[in-house]
Amino acid sequence: MIGYQTAAPKLIRPAATMHKPVVAPVKQSTNNSGKVTEIIMRDDELSNMPMLMPLLAQLSRDDRWFVWVAPPVVLPKALLADAGIDLSKVILLKPDENHTVYDLSRQALKAGTCHAVITWPGYLSEEELNDLEDAAREGASHGIVIRGRHNA
DSSP states (O other): OOOOOSSSOEEOOOOTTOOOOOOOOOOOOTTSTTEEEEEEEOTTOGGGHHHHHHHHHHHTTSSSEEEEESOSSOOOHHHHHHTTOOGGGEEEEOOBTTBOHHHHHHHHHHHSSEEEEEEOOSOOOHHHHHHHHHHHHHHTOEEEEEEEGGGO
């Protein structure tokens, strides 16, 4: 299982014996950098996470880090690796008393060291969403915001 920490990000590495499916590499394009995409899901359907696996696998193929901020469920490393996600590039961030999901997401997007930041922030105001888009442009990163319908 993937573990969380509240301090510095932790690099997640797959076990050496795990089989990784062959996935076509993602073509790097500056056209997709600096944008935020929203995915709206039913609140009670975390079982839809497997539907996101191909997207997550594609996003993990860049040379930069792939950051996940506050995912709602802890998925086994074997499941992620079998889906083609390069776990050596994934950093999990968990909010704490000093850092909200929004703050961590904005900082990760703005840093420029992350290809993509996927976040589950709950409710975001229009101003916060605009700030995430500005941070994504500044860091040439792609943000993916996953929210439930009642938070959209």
